[in-house]
Amino acid sequence: MHDMQGGEDLLFLTDEQLRQGIEAMFFAYRGFTADPDRILEGMAYGRAHHRAIHFIARAPGTNVNNLLAILGVTKQSLNRVLRTLVDDHLVESRVGTSDKRERHLFLTEEGAVLERLLSDAQRARLRAAFRTVGPEAVSGFRKVLEAMMDADMRRKYFDIRDSSL
Amino acid sequence: MHDMQGGEDLLFLTDEQLRQGIEAMFFAYRGFTADPDRILEGMAYGRAHHRAIHFIARAPGTNVNNLLAILGVTKQSLNRVLRTLVDDHLVESRVGTSDKRERHLFLTEEGAVLERLLSDAQRARLRAAFRTVGPEAVSGFRKVLEAMMDADMRRKYFDIRDSSL
DNA sequence: TTGGAATGTCAACAAAGCTGACGTATTATG
DNA sequence: CATAATACGTCAGCTTTGTTGACATTCCAA
Numbered sequence: 001m002h003d004m005q006g007g008e009d010l011l012f013l014t015d016e017q018l019r020q021g022i023e024a025m026f027f028a029y030r031g032f033t034a035d036p037d038r039i040l041e042g043m044a045y046g047r048a049h050h051r052a053i054h055f056i057a058r059a060p061g062t063n064v065n066n067l068l069a070i071l072g073v074t075k076q077s078l079n080r081v082l083r084t085l086v087d088d089h090l091v092e093s094r095v096g097t098s099d100k101r102e103r104h105l106f107l108t109e110e111g112a113v114l115e116r117l118l119s120d121a122q123r124a125r126l127r128a129a130f131r132t133v134g135p136e137a138v139s140g141f142r143k144v145l146e147a148m149m150d151a152d153m154r155r156k157y158f159d160i161r162d163s164s165l
Numbered sequence: 166m167h168d169m170q171g172g173e174d175l176l177f178l179t180d181e182q183l184r185q186g187i188e189a190m191f192f193a194y195r196g197f198t199a200d201p202d203r204i205l206e207g208m209a210y211g212r213a214h215h216r217a218i219h220f221i222a223r224a225p226g227t228n229v230n231n232l233l234a235i236l237g238v239t240k241q242s243l244n245r246v247l248r249t250l251v252d253d254h255l256v257e258s259r260v261g262t263s264d265k266r267e268r269h270l271f272l273t274e275e276g277a278v279l280e281r282l283l284s285d286a287q288r289a290r291l292r293a294a295f296r297t298v299g300p301e302a303v304s305g306f307r308k309v310l311e312a313m314m315d316a317d318m319r320r321k322y323f324d325i326r327d328s329s330l
Numbered sequence: 331t332t333g334g335a336a337t338g339t340c341a342a343c344a345a346a347g348c349t350g351a352c353g354t355a356t357t358a359t360g
Numbered sequence: 361c362a363t364a365a366t367a368c369g370t371c372a373g374c375t376t377t378g379t380t381g382a383c384a385t386t387c388c389a390a
Contacts, residue, residue, distance in 0.1 A: 018288040027318045028310035068262035101356045101367040123183040129312035135177045140305020147294035153192045264385050265334045
């Protein structure tokens with residue numbers, strides 16, 4: 001009994017291949033967060049602080065509502081994180097100019113230092129991985145991740161992406 | 166002033182590209198867990214239960230220590246999850262045959278039903294993404310994820326992968 | 331027979347999510 | 361102008377999932 005189909009084109013969608021994809025995501029995400037986690041343990045901060053710092057660095061002057069939408073948490077949860085960062089002078093919260101109800105968020109010098117420390121570690125891992133596999137594979141990696149996002153998250157991802165070109 | 170280098174080969178490692186990779190991982194992981202999370206909310210289970218169920222389904226008869234190593238949590242944390250699953254008759258814990266200190270873990274019929282429900286949902290999302298981008302991109306996706314793992318996790322990933330062929 | 335391994339369990343705690351309720355500016359709107 | 365809606369902050373309490381530390385049991389192996 002020989003193969004009826006083209007092989008590669010159909011076989012890559014078997015349940016087994018999909019399960020391997022699932023496990024790859026699981027293990028890779030652990031590696032992805034491992035270095036920043038290590039840096040933050042001991043400090044009074046965690047992964048939630050890292051995420052906030054990352055997106056404030058990425059979109060300086062963003063307001064709380066926007067950050068809320070990107071992070072996908074409640075304002076109470078974000079506020080707890082943001083409060084410690086503001087108290088510790090890593091983040092500055094400025095009253096809005098056009099709309100004074102809004103707060104615009106910026107990293108302080110000190111905040112930018114921590115941000116760089118964290119993102120250097122995370123980028124180093126990604127850079128090593130990217131270098132190992134080559135640009136072709138990286139392109140595929142990005143395509144799959146983008147296709148995997150929820151539609152509204154994909155919109156936000158491209159928003160941030162396109163606003164920093 | 167014209168380009169001195171090949172472009173693609175060096176540009177794909179700019180900090181901007183790496184940051185986009187980081188954000189792609191963040192948003193994609195959210196999508197990756199969204200469907201199982203939705204299914205589990207309302208039941209008394211969470212993501213931790215899903216992970217345990219997944220790897221027990223994947224390696225039936227695995228012992229606690231092995232599961233501990235794969236999941237990367239403490240035995241106390243795993244035990245809490247495992248206990249509820251055993252109490253609810255989703256997981257069976259059999260005393261080891263060769264080494265009676267060990268417990269071998271299996272899904273019950275009922276457990277297998279839930280496992281299928283969860284993994285069908287998760288696989289459906291991955292399948293859709295994979296179909297959208299094509300086998301070439303999927304291959305790149307897998308390569309990058311594997312390169313991103315910690316060395317010991319990569320070993321475990323391949324162990325599981327190769328044991329179910 | 332004795333030390334170490336595998337497992338289970340108790341207690342206490344922390345990080346980070348959640349809901350609900352409420353207060354206070356500020357802006358928008360009828 | 362009065363009122364509604366928005367943006368933000370905060371209090372209280374709860375859940376999930378992780379952590380340490382301590383201790384008991386069972387069993388394998390030297």
